[in-house]
Amino acid sequence: xxxxxxxxxxxxxxxxxxxxxxxxxxxxxxxxxxxxxxxxxxxxxxxxxxxxxxxxxxxxxxxxxxxxxxxxxxxxxxxxxxxxxxxxxxxxxxxxxxxxxxxxxxxx
Numbered sequence: 001x002x003x004x005x006x007x008x009x010x011x012x013x014x015x016x017x018x019x020x021x022x023x024x025x026x027x028x029x030x031x032x033x034x035x036x037x038x039x040x041x042x043x044x045x046x047x048x049x050x051x052x053x054x055x056x057x058x059x060x061x062x063x064x065x066x067x068x069x070x071x072x073x074x075x076x077x078x079x080x081x082x083x084x085x086x087x088x089x090x091x092x093x094x095x096x097x098x099x100x101x102x103x104x105x106x107x108x
Contacts, residue, residue, distance in 0.1 A: 001025070005032070015039055021106055029102035035059070035089040043086035048099045050079035057093025062086050 003023045010018035016036035023030055035041070035057070043062065052061075058072045064084040071077060079085050 010034070017041075019106070024102045024107075027101050029099045029106070031097045031099065031103070031106065033095040033097060035087075035093045035095070037089060037091045037093075039089040041087035041089070043084050045082050045084045046103070046105075047081050048101060048103060049081055051098045052077045052079070053096045053098075055094040055096055058090040059093055060088040060090065062088070 001023050005020065005022065008020045008022065010020050013019055016034075017039055018034045020032040021029065022032055032055075043064075053076050054071055054073055056073050058070065061069045061071055061077050062085060063079070069077070070090070
């Protein structure tokens with residue numbers, strides 16, 4: 001499977017935040033997210049493992065039980081299953097999130 005980014009329509013999540021579901025299978029998924037400066041990714045949890053890569057921009061990553069971490073272009077973060085986490089966006093930011101298994105809630 002391959003996915004041409006230009007062929008994927010971004011889903012408007014509100015507040016200037018958009019999401020594109022890129023290549024995925026039942027067990028693995030890549031998702032591109034765009035956040036404007038000042039956006040907040042509300043704290044939430046899910047049963048999936050997640051790795052986030054900051055393609056461009058910067059944010060503060062928050063996870064319950066951990067110290068907040070400021071991250072920049074090229075940095076990554078890991079989210080264990082069921083961890084409560086969120087972000088505060090410091091400048092326009094593009095993220096590439098990888099989930100295992102795939103986020104069926106994003107597809108449906």
